[in-house]
Amino acid sequence: MASKMSSDDFDDQFLTCPVCMLHFRDPRVLPCLHTFCKGCLEEWATKQQPLECPTCRTQVNLPDQGVDGLRTNFYINNLLDFAAAKKGAEPGVPCQVCEGGRGDAKSWCIDCAVLLCESCTAMHRKIPATRDHELVPQEVMKEKKGVERFQRKRHCQKHKNQELVFYCETCKALVCTACTVIDHRPGKDHNPVEIATVAQKKKETLQELLQEIDPRLKEIQVSIEEVDKKMSKLVPSKDAATKQTKAYFHQLAELLQKREQEILSQIDEQCQVDGKALQTKKEEIEFELAGLTSAQTFCQQAVEHGSDVHILEVGNQVQTRVETLLAKQVDLESNWSEFQFIENTTVTFFDEKAKNLGGLKTAVDVSKCKVVVKPAVQGLQCVSVLTTINKEGRPCVTNSKAVTTNMKYPSGTSLTTQLQMKHGGVWEISYVPKVTGSHKLEVKVYSQQVGGSPFDVTVQSRDIPVLTIGKEGSGVGELKDPTGVAVDKDGNLAVVEQVNKRVQIFDANTGHSLKYFPIEGEYPFDIAVKRNGQFILTSWGENYGARYYSQEGERLNTFKPDCMIHALGVTAMEDGRMVVAGGTQKSCLLLKPDGSLIREIGMGLLQNPCFIAVNESHDLLLVTDNRLHKVFVFDLDGEFKFSFGEEGQGEGQFQGPSGITLDQAGNIIVVNYDDGRVQVFGPDGMYIRTVATVKGGKPYGILLTHDGYIAVACYEGHCIKLYRYN
Known part of the structure; x- marks a missing residue:
């Protein structure tokens, strides 16, 4: 597709780094396919760990070489060269070698990526080191088409004067002719093929993917249009809901205000009624008080100042009056109690009920x-x-x-x-x-x-498994001698049962059995899941080998390469390759997707390799050796890097290490078959902590689930135990 692009098909923005907003300088491609200047990425990496793509925020695991290890975007370089050449074809653009001392630019050297005047072009063709360089004349530079002419030749890093013309399928590396004689000689370990042959196959594969992309793009575009329609309705929907909400609660507020006025009116009326009643009562008591006071005064004056004749004349009358007043039954109580507001519905209760007032x-x-x-x-x-x-x-x-x-x-x-x-x-x-x-x-x-x-x-508590799946038996949900465990494409646990000779799938959250399917091999051992969801199963003993199974449990293929005589632990890589540990053969096998051997790793060092893990971001293979009580680390080229561990029961020591897995930070998690300790080590093999101790089970395979639980296959416990990792 690149060959069909003209200068009109891209603009300056296409050649601009999204970080520095300048033309790309040594453009490097991240795994998410976004391109940035090498320098911009190096600066970005110093500010952020782990590194995230500045555009899409995808987390990036840099190779050991850092940003230097990322692939160069040569297509962008070609377009930059094309743009520079087009500009060089314009009048007055100086030669980039003599800097205009001998004239304007007349040609472009594809190999050197510089503009040359006529004199420098002639000299370029005479110098032995540059005489074979491809030069683009000015008339071609002026054309609007011809991006395909501006492709820098790629040279070998080791043999600087050699162009990259072969591709080693085994190593997945571009090599020169000299490399095929020295480092990549055809044979057991290497398979160099002409670039054109491999590129054509890759183009066909990519073309098939492109055909799959178009329908998907249309589907996504339809979805975007549907989202746009819904977005267009969002604000009107909000406005309508807001209006309805305000009207509803305005009515509720009016009801509350009306009720408030009713109660206030009752308070006023009650106050008036009680006031009149109390006033009447007061007047009645005051009347009695006046009569008794008057009788008291008259009686006292008669006693103190009256003559005997006067006393006898009025005495009977006074006596009768006073006795009558004293004998009179008068209600001196007001019979009134203070009124107050009563909360028939408490504020707290109303607060709870108010939550149901609309929604x-x-x-x-x-x-x-x-x-x-x-x-x-x-x-x-x-x-x-x-x-x-x-x-x-x-x-x-x-x-x-x-x-x-x-x-x-x-x-x-x-x-x-x-x-x-x-x-x-x-x-x-x-x-x-x-x-x-x-x-x-x-x-x-x-x-x-x-x-x-x-x-x-x-x-x-931390030492107790949060979930135990299965019990001894051959029924649904039961297990018999589980050895390997993996997470399938749907996040469920896939467990290998050695005695029952089957793979059983469990819900990772509930532990419920979902399905199972039979597998071949005398002693099934480990399981891995390929990127496409297929299973890889290993077995040892009679009818040993590695087998592919579909997600539904259908056997697809069986691999028994001549180099394999004992298949134990297995892991699958993103590009389809797999690694199998062989205890009897005392090595690990790096295999192609079709099961053919790429290389044997660990021969001469390993004694009883058991389970394996691969750190793909750093091209490292980690393998437990049950006999040597160690973990060995190799690179995928087969070179030994380091080992750690020794026999013992202390921190960082092993008692028959078996299962091994990695967390996202590259820390190494290992379980001991003999004492059940699950220990965590740093990427350099330094002991960090012990997660838990698996009791009574003889653990084999382990894995770290996506949501942070360590699943352990307990061989003698006939179960899978899950422990919280972090």
Whole structure:
């Protein structure tokens, strides 16, 4: 496709680095296919670890050489040369060799990537070192087409004067003619082929991929258009919902204000009624007080100042009056108590009820929402996953305020939870339990309980497996002598059973058996999963070998290369290659996707290689040696790098190391077959910590799941045990 591009097909932006915004200088391509200047990437890498692509934020594992190890974007270089040549064809552009001292530029040297005047061009053709360089004349430079003429020749790093004309299929490297005689001589370990032959096959493969891309692009474009339509409705939908919300709560506010006025009116009326009653009562009591006071005064004057005659004349009358007043039954109580406002509905209760006063109707169907409770470990961050689902049964996004979570310790006190949306409709509920025991996790969406809420969350201590899958037997969900374990394309656990001679697939979250299929070989041992989802199974003993199986369990192929006499641990690489450990042959085999040998690794050093892991970002192979109680590290060229470990029960020591796996940081996780300790080492082999000790099981294969659990195949325990890693 590059050969068809003209100067009109790209603009200056196409040749501009997105970081420095200048024309590319030594453009390097990241695995995500975004291109940047080498210098820009080197500066970016000093500020950020691990390195992320400045454009798409994809995490990048740099090779051992750092940015220098990234591939050069020669196509961009060709376009830069083409642009420079087009500019050089314009009048007044000086020669880049004599700097205009002898005239304007008249030609372009593809090998040197410089503009030359006539004199320098003539001299260029006479010098022995440059006489064979390809020169593009000015008339070709002026044409709008011809990008294919501006392709710098690639020369061998080791043999500087040799052009790269071969491709070693075994090493996956471009080589020159001299390399095919010295370092890449055709034979058992190398297979150099002319570049054109390999390139044509690769072009055909890429052409097939291009044909697959177009329908996918159309599908994506249709999806984008659909999203655009929905986005166009977003603001009107928001405005309508906002208007309805305000109207609804305005009505509620009016009702509350009306009720307030009613109660205030009642208070006023009650106050007036009570005031009149109290005033009447007061007047009645005052009347009695006046009569008694008057009688008291008259009686006292008669006693103190009246004559005997006067006393006898009025005495009977005074006596009768006073006795009558004293005998009169008068209600001196006011019979009134202070009135007050009564909260028939408490503010707290109303606050709870107010949450149900209206709501947001979305596509989410709460009855279909699901929560997956992950195994929890004391003192470590643990998660449960909520998926909000619509009526059609598909994950559906919603706002964070619609989701509420609450967790309780066994004592009933609350435990802080954090809610984070991971991607469309999937929410991660995280928490760090401080005690073991049964916790309660309540999950609500739009104030409605999700089915099953509150959920029981059992928190274990770190040394206890958070989940144990299987028990001894041959039935569904039962295991007999499991040896290898892997994660399939769907995130489920695939387990090799040596006695039952089958692979059984389990749900990694619940431990439920999903399916199983029979496998061949006298002693099945290990399992790996290819990028396309197919399984690789190894076996030893009679009918040994490596076999491919489909995701459905159909045997696709069997490999028994002459070099293989004992197949144990296996791992699959991104490019389709695989590595098999052979205990009897005391080496590891790096194989092509078709099972043919690339090279044998570790011969003369290994005694009983068992399980293997590959650090592809650094081209390293790691293998446990059960007999030597060590882990050996080789590069994929077969060169020994280092080893670590010794026999013992102390930190960093091994008792029959078996399973091995890596975390994202390149740390090495190894389990001992004899004492069950799961230990973590740095990429350099230095001991870091012990994760757990597997009790009573004789562990073989291990792996680190995507969500941070170490799965251990317990051979004599007839189960898979999962421990929290971090």
